[in-house]
Amino acid sequence: MTLRLTSAAFPALLLVALPAHALEDLGECLAAVEAYHHALVEEDIPETWSADLEHTLGRAVSACEDGDLARGAGHLEVAKAQYEALFEGEDAGLGGVTDADFWVLADTMWGNRSYGKGVDYMQFDMTGDGDGDYIGYFENQDNPDGPSFQMLVVSKPAGEETVKYGFVSLPYNDGSQFSLCNLEEAPEPTALRHRQFSPEEVAALEIPVSRQGAEIDDGMCDTIRVLWPVGMAGELVEGMGMRVPLVLDRN
Known part of the structure; x- marks a missing residue:
């Protein structure tokens, strides 16, 4: 899919471009959220592409309605990055990966009918091959080893038949390098966000990454x-595809 800004979207984006720290009251917060919604409608962006952005906007509204404008402003900063990411790489599509490719692997990881168990996903070019990928995530509280936050990346470069995927499962509160903090004490549910890293950030890692x-x-x-x-290249896993080890990093 190709996304291009049209002139109709610019009036709404004038408000979207306001710095989040400029929020002074609930009305301004709601107006900023409405500006995003107007721009999404004007650009005819599919709901599957904007689901993550919509979720962030909902969190911004909730924070502002609770009187926490600073937290609402933080969510709007995230929303701005998510909105801009929708228009990065105008020639990027979804390659050969399909909705079915993703849900087959999701069901393998999280059980049949995983779409009804709280599995969510976003779409962007995480592999750096110019085609969009599916990035699924799930807070698994039924894990025999304890609650964990799990992430699944599914990709199929255009012209190829074999799916490539990566999967990580991060435990809560076990003291390891990539452990997440206590699920019950967290002020909000664990969030997954799309981010474009700087050349300096990726150069600091030991292996080349997107x-x-x-x-x-x-x-x-x-x-x-x-x-x-x-x-x-990854390792071939029968019935699933080529599993590629995802790279984790933490300050």
């Missing part, structure tokens, strides 16, 4: 960055 990645934020501890290793 600049398009994700951040996992439990609202308490340092965020965990998840990136796709560029050029890694």
Whole structure:
């Protein structure tokens, strides 16, 4: 799919471009959220592409209605980055990966009919091959080893038949390097966000990675960055595809 800004979207984006710290009251917060909604309608962006943005806007409204304008402003900053990401790489599509490819693997990881168990996803080019990927995530509270936050990346470059995927499961509160903070004490549910990393950030890692990645934020501890290793073939897993080890990083 190709997304292009049209002139009709610019009046709404004048408000969207306001710095989040300029919020002074609930009305201004709601007006900013409405500006995003207007722009999404004007650009005819499919709901599957804007679901993550809509979720963030909902959190902004809730925070502002609770009187916490600073937290609402923070959510709007995230929303701004998510909105801009929708228009990055105008020639990027969804390659050969399909909705069915994603849900087959999601069902394998999280059980049949995983779409009804709280599994959510976003779409962007995480692998850096110019085609969009599916990034699913799920807070698994039934894990025999304890509650965990799990993330699944599914990709199929255009022209290829075999799916490539990456999967990570991060435990809560076990003291390891990539442990998340206590689920019950967290002020908000753990969030997964799309982020474009700077050339300096990716150069600091030991292996080449795509600049398009994700951040996992439990609202308490340092965020965990998840990136796709560029050029890694992966290991063939029967019935699933080529599994590629995702790269984790944390300050």
